[in-house]
Amino acid sequence: MAIRLGQFLFRARSYTPLPFLAVILLFARPAPLSLATGYALMLAGEGLRLWSVGYTGFTTRTRNVGAAVLVTSGPYARTRNPIYLGNFILALGACVAFNAFMPWILIAFTALFTFQYHFIVRLEEETLKEKFGGLYARYVENVSRFIPSLRRYREPSAVAFNPRVAFSNEKNTFASMAVIVTLSLLYYCYGNPFLAWIKF
Secondary structure (H helix, E strand, O other): OHHHHHHHHHHOOOOOHHHHHHHHHHHOOOOHHHHHHHHHHHHHHHHHHHHHHHHHHHHHHOOOOOOOOOOOOHHHHOOOOHHHHHHHHHHHHHHHHHOOOOOHHHHHHHHHHHHHHHHHHHHHHHHHHHHHOHHHHHHHHHOOOOOOOOOOOOOOOOOOOOHHHHHHHOHHHHHHHHHHHHHHHHHHHHOOOOHHHOOO
């Protein structure tokens, strides 16, 4: 059951945030501090994503779970899921920027993110364990699932960072960030068009 749920959530991971984003847009009240803080978090999250996909390449955009090689270098030498950690920071920044129902929106987002990626990560771990065996087992023993370590993994893979692949792979994310920044600035400059129609 957990594996099947993980497969569903993995395939739908690009679309599950959309209903949450719709709620944020309805009740957004961006302010200078929320915009500055939110944008800083978004840049930090995307920076981590960019660094990560420069090592893993285009496999992060597929709908199939797995990897051709076990990457343990770069950000993967400090945390096993740097892309998902980057996703969390980036999306958290978007929530902060729009400033809707704070801080409850952050609590709700964290809960939903944790639920979704708990099952996705379990699915990926089972897949990698079957494919890479003891190599992956040693990696799991020494590198945290999410919390980055100051100490690098002692068995880094031979995979090197590829900036061309990283920037090419992140085109869709850059476009999404541009939309979020544009909408939040429009809301700040001209107000939320939905609030006048919503009765609390």
